[in-house]
Amino acid sequence: MVLPDPHLALLAAVAVAAAGFLRGMTGFGFALAAVPMLSLVLPPQRAVVLVVLLQFMIGFRDIVMLRSVYDKWVLLRLISGAIFGVLPGIYLLSILDPAAMRVAAGAIVLFALVPLIRPPKVSLPRTSGWPIGTGLVSGFLSGLAAMPAPPTVLYLMLSGTEAVRMRATLIIFFFATSAMSIPGLVLKDLVGRSDVIFAVLMLPVMVISTWAGTHAFTRLNDRGYRNAALLTLAAMAVIALGRGLGAML
Numbered sequence: 329m330v331l332p333d334p335h336l337a338l339l340a341a342v343a344v345a346a347a348g349f350l351r352g353m354t355g356f357g358f359a360l361a362a363v364p365m366l367s368l369v370l371p372p373q374r375a376v377v378l379v380v381l382l383q384f385m386i387g388f389r390d391i392v393m394l395r396s397v398y399d400k401w402v403l404l405r406l407i408s409g410a411i412f413g414v415l416p417g418i419y420l421l422s423i424l425d426p427a428a429m430r431v432a433a434g435a436i437v438l439f440a441l442v443p444l445i446r447p448p449k450v451s452l453p454r455t456s457g458w459p460i461g462t463g464l465v466s467g468f469l470s471g472l473a474a475m476p477a478p479p480t481v482l483y484l485m486l487s488g489t490e491a492v493r494m495r496a497t498l499i500i501f502f503f504a505t506s507a508m509s510i511p512g513l514v515l516k517d518l519v520g521r522s523d524v525i526f527a528v529l530m531l532p533v534m535v536i537s538t539w540a541g542t543h544a545f546t547r548l549n550d551r552g553y554r555n556a557a558l559l560t561l562a563a564m565a566v567i568a569l570g571r572g573l574g575a576m577l
Contacts, residue, residue: 337529339369344382344530345537346560352541353548354557355495356477358383358534359502360440361561363433363473364568372429376421376473377519380506381527382534387503389535397496399489402459406480406497407504409463410470414505417471418512427575433473434569437561440478445558452487459483463501470505471512477502 343365350357359379366375424432452458462483466476480501484494513519548556 336369337526340366340378340526341530341533343369344533348534348537349541349544350557350560351499351534352538352543353545354541356481356498356502357557357561358538359470359473359475360437360477361564363475364437364564367429367433367568367572372433373421373518374523376429377513377523378527378530380470380509380513381519381524382530383502384506384510385527385531386534386538387500387506390499390503394496394500397493398500399493399497401454402484402487402489403497403501403504405456405459406463406466406501409460409465410467410476410501410505410508411463413464413467413469414471414508415512417468417473418509418516418518420472422516422518427572429473429572431569431572431576433475434565434567434572436469436473436475436478437565438569440475440481441558441562441565452483454487458487466501467505467508470502471509476505 343362347358347360347362347365350361362379362382363372363375366378370378421429462479465479469478470476477498480498481494484497489497510519
């Protein structure tokens, strides 16, 4: 697969920058925002591959920076469940057509917004079953659309995890799910040399935009950055759904 022309590359960089900024603010917005936006300028399968590669590459930096913050007990159980969900998601990714992928990406985002806007006022017990089950669903969504965030965010919210620890746990978990997805993507012949080169070219954009989003996060209260993330995700989901449904009709 060849590299996109300069105009498409510029649009992809804008998408990565916007999603990276969101990631810096919330800790969980990159794939949710990047896949629908990138699907507007790239084939959906390639958008997923690019997101997986970027989250894998930047994850090595995140492990060092967040090593003393994330919840290790929860993280290990999330990863244990995700291992069994990634490959089925990758299989569906390899057989779905581009329009269906756009609809799926947008629908996943809209589905995620409902519990994130008004989460139920319950508290989940700290038992292994919940994070393992959550990891299984998250792994499936990671393989299908590079979007493991919705069930993981909901679980951590309902388990009463404090914001700083929740954000760090999400970031490291997404690095882990990306690492799990790469072998399957390679086996399905969905990753090419040009994809890796393109991801390397986009990585500085992601690093800088994530830093900017993190800086903005420190200046906003909880309601401010949460509302900004949800509004951005809703807008991108509507755009992706509209384009996908238009192509299918």
